[in-house]
Amino acid sequence: QQQVKQSPQSLIVQKGGISIINCAYENTAFDYFPWYQQFPGKGPALLIAIRPDVSEKKEGRFTISFNKSAKQFSLHIMDSQPGDSATYFCAASGRNTGKLIFGQGTTLQVKP
């Protein structure tokens, strides 16, 4: 019940295209859902996050869509650029747990 399942494992997108990564969770106590971006040799960097009282959040080219009833959330990267090539992790956390449960990650390659 603590798992977060992420798909796809890898993704190749053409420059200017839309990248979509999906995550699903089971624990209804989760109330914070961040996405992290990680480049080789670096730690994960917080990209965007959402709470379950909102169905969508947009920051620049990055959008989180959240479906509470389906217990799913997704990251959309619009106008994907080669510089977006990285590994993306979804995560979930319960209130006052201090603990992030991560998905397995998606390696995104944006071709020029």
Next chain:
Amino acid sequence: KAGVTQTPRYLIKTRGQQVTLSCSPISGHRSVSWYQQTPGQGLQFLFEYFSETQRNKGNFPGRFSGRQFSNSRSEMNVSTLELGDSALYLCASSRDRNYGYTFGSGTRLTVV
């Protein structure tokens, strides 16, 4: 402002030895959590400290321990190292325990 600082960046240790990793959180952040990242298991939660007390613990053996000091800096210790402990160890800090975790660049531990 300065980010999360982890030292050292790289470590090579021999099986059976012990190791101490250090993490300096962002100023004002009181929650510090630790994660182990490996290609096979992904990002796994080790433990979280808040106000010098361990508040949450992941599913790791007792060889993994940590502590937090009054200035919120944290250390993680691994005793009797095993080959399987080779990983990237990441520290993350947050103002409280509910959102906005910022990660450091990690300590790459290799056990030979």
